[in-house]
Amino acid sequence: MTSSMVQWFEKEEKSLGLQRKQSVIGEDLERVPSVSATDGQKNSLRQEEFRAGGLNLIAVYDATNSTKERRESIAQKCKENNIQTMFIESLCDDEHIIMQNIKEVKMTSPDYVDKDPYQSCQDFIKRIDHYKRIYETVDLSENLSYVKLINVGAQVQMNNIRGYLQSRIVYFLMNLNINPSHIYFSRHGESQFNVLGRIGGDAHLSPQGVLYSQKLPFKLKELIQEHTPPNMEQNVTVWISTLKRTAETAANLPFPKMMWKQLDEINAGVCDGLTYEEIEERFPEEFNDRDGDKYSYRYKSGESYADLVERLEPVIMELERHNDPQHVIFIIGHQAVLRCIYAYFLNYSHAELPYLKIPLHTVIRLTPKAYGCVEERFKINVPAVNTYRAKGGKHGEAMSPQRSTIAEGLPASH
């Protein structure tokens, strides 16, 4: 019986979006849809294109592929088109996981939108019975590359897994979990460099930033209490970067802290410590190049957003692995770093990612679900400069003495 397959595939796609080193598994998108024609049911084919070098492509064929015969036919078709295949099977015989899965995953699936939950549940149980009767598990006789996850990764079997991309997929699948949990994050409090409109560096907090660090513990506790059972001790770990502004922001939080070098802000290389105006003046071509393709642009002697995404992979894996609903992870990070994490969970494209709005003095709560991710923002009412710079535009209010108070449409807390 298959379980959570759609979920696995969707998460897999997202993960691969973070990865730019794929081997080429298909170079001609036009050919791939012919594979889906082998299945008369409502199987869908979703394709994700990766532009590390222009040609790397991966296609995710999301379907039950329940018989050996069908899998053979898919593998054969792909082979004829020079496409490497890898099958992922999720087996589950743990009743508790199955019921939880039906409740939390299937009932939020697009298949059951606007349907009666009881009837949807019955319908899904019928589907499971159907698959129990006809499903043929993947095995060695098929001579395929495959990964078999048993009871949500309690056991993992694999066959013929080769090369960089396939090993990365296995690594990713082994770290997934289906327990609902919350992730909190915030940028550090306003820094002295933020006030001056300077990027990068390792500045201390401004007086407003210090005020934010003092109000933060109250807000965080209040938010966590919303989903923690009464009298339950708050179990929180705070992740910070190695830069002073994050440690100073975390200073008043009475929770264990974990320092990650990976959470350091994007390395602006020769532009570190400059304002956007100074960069434009000293490095006009570089400045334009960054505006042209902000995701791929790499600062001289520094990093690009694409580099940052790779650097953050262990952080993302830890977040994916995190499966204790009573334990909260609170990340105090930076504008570029938090854009990457946020884009991963909310599925933003490479083009959108570097322009996402992650304002200062705002706590963001993410609750990943099987189909999407719920996002809530809580502005703490300590005025801060606006460090946002739109494409081709000017730096936010950072260059002016004005401070924004409450971001549009957000609840303010005191």
Ligand SMILES: O=P(O)(O)OC[C@H]1O[C@@](CO)(OP(=O)(O)O)[C@@H](O)[C@@H]1O
């Ligand atoms: O990629 P852009 O939009 O320039 O934003 C990243 C910049 O944000 C800043 C602030 O301008 O981050 P932060 O203060 O959160 O550490 C800079 O240090 C960093 O270079």
